[in-house]
Amino acid sequence: MESKNRTAFLVIFLTIFIDLLGFGIIIPLLPDFLKNVVMANESIIGLVVGIFSLMQFIFTPVWGSMSDIYGRKPILVMSLTGNVISYILMALVFSGIFPSLILLIVARGLAGIFSANLSAAQSVVSDLTTKENRSKGMGIIGAAFGLGFVFGPALGGLLSYKFGYGMPLFLAAFFSFVAALLCITVFKETLDPELMAHNKKNFTGVKVINFRGVHDVITNRRVGIYVIIFFFITFSFANIHATFLLFAERKDGLNLNQEEVGLLLSFIGVIAAIVQGTMIKFFKNKVGEERSLILGNILTGIGLALIPFSITIPIMLLALTILAFGNGLNNPMVLGLISQNVGQDEQGSVLGVNQALGSLARFLGPVWGGFIYQSLGFQFPFLSGAFFMILITIFSIMYLKPQKVV
Numbered sequence: 001m002e003s004k005n006r007t008a009f010l011v012i013f014l015t016i017f018i019d020l021l022g023f024g025i026i027i028p029l030l031p032d033f034l035k036n037v038v039m040a041n042e043s044i045i046g047l048v049v050g051i052f053s054l055m056q057f058i059f060t061p062v063w064g065s066m067s068d069i070y071g072r073k074p075i076l077v078m079s080l081t082g083n084v085i086s087y088i089l090m091a092l093v094f095s096g097i098f099p100s101l102i103l104l105i106v107a108r109g110l111a112g113i114f115s116a117n118l119s120a121a122q123s124v125v126s127d128l129t130t131k132e133n134r135s136k137g138m139g140i141i142g143a144a145f146g147l148g149f150v151f152g153p154a155l156g157g158l159l160s161y162k163f164g165y166g167m168p169l170f171l172a173a174f175f176s177f178v179a180a181l182l183c184i185t186v187f188k189e190t191l192d193p194e195l196m197a198h199n200k201k202n203f204t205g206v207k208v209i210n211f212r213g214v215h216d217v218i219t220n221r222r223v224g225i226y227v228i229i230f231f232f233i234t235f236s237f238a239n240i241h242a243t244f245l246l247f248a249e250r251k252d253g254l255n256l257n258q259e260e261v262g263l264l265l266s267f268i269g270v271i272a273a274i275v276q277g278t279m280i281k282f283f284k285n286k287v288g289e290e291r292s293l294i295l296g297n298i299l300t301g302i303g304l305a306l307i308p309f310s311i312t313i314p315i316m317l318l319a320l321t322i323l324a325f326g327n328g329l330n331n332p333m334v335l336g337l338i339s340q341n342v343g344q345d346e347q348g349s350v351l352g353v354n355q356a357l358g359s360l361a362r363f364l365g366p367v368w369g370g371f372i373y374q375s376l377g378f379q380f381p382f383l384s385g386a387f388f389m390i391l392i393t394i395f396s397i398m399y400l401k402p403q404k405v406v
Helices: 002-025 029-036 042-070 072-094 101-114 117-128 134-163 166-185 193-201 211-218 224-238 244-248 258-278 280-286 289-309 313-340 344-376 380-399
Strands: none
Touching: 002 072, 002 117, 002 134, 002 166, 002 258, 029 042, 029 134, 029 244, 029 258, 042 072, 042 101, 042 117, 042 193, 042 344, 072 101, 072 117, 072 166, 117 134, 117 313, 117 344, 134 166, 134 258, 134 280, 134 313, 211 224, 211 344, 224 289, 224 313, 224 344, 224 380, 244 258, 244 289, 258 280, 258 313, 280 289, 280 313, 289 313, 289 380, 313 344, 344 380
């Protein structure tokens, strides 16, 4: 059983890494393409960047529930196959073969619809771990996620700068195709057949937007507080998704190109991967999960606040180090706490709702960031993100009751 678990973890790690590699590739491309080719303003850029996550918000609860009924593997395979199609469509737009903003928005939306693999992967972790080591399991996913952002933005920035916007998107489609094949041929279903049969028997249907499920999770005394914290962490960080490149490319600022911005974004991934892959157990045992969550929130806020004042590369690297360390710490902690406080038969549904709310935050973040960048100035996406992190830190200190660490 332990060998089977190791194989499943390895496949999930590689699947998430390859898939997030493709996702990370587009991060430095999309704002740059919209700004310099489409000539869109910051508000439009934020909307197009965020449409991916809006579709995830609408559909992820469905896939989370479906993974409880039909198993984790079919959902993973479906999402990865859908990503192949969406990346090819985006590549056609970016390469100029079909230069249509509408097609780009549609393809971006399709990618969001089919990107259900993270909630399914989290459910796989919950299938294979106990409550005691679940945060460590979530840290493995976080490390794969972070490593995807290590190489993805750097590859996207480099390839687009050297070979044009289309090349990285065709590469992203190839990576997702490899991940789909890996999942089809190697991954074994982790959901217990008896539990799957029980879930099918008691299935009453899901809505595209499961407002009742969202309400039930948020008002749940065991997990609601953690879901709210996760939402604001994600929203605050997502403020920079559409605006960091715009800030870094400013002629009167750092004046970087998309290749250099991709390297900075990859630097965030390096720090996050180190934290999530090597330090989670230490912080959990020595500091405690809830105290570590609060510490991560504080560091994330400080990092965001420093970015608009980073007028040189060394200062920017310091700000991004603090930001990435905080985000690499608070994400697996809060996800582990959510997973620990729900029953095994609810893992997919609750994690699906949480991931959907995270997707809503990743939609609202870029939209808000683009709007406030255009309306008030380049500093405000980062400062407003820091402000929200201050609020959620105060909220965490007031309502969380950290357990004593022996």
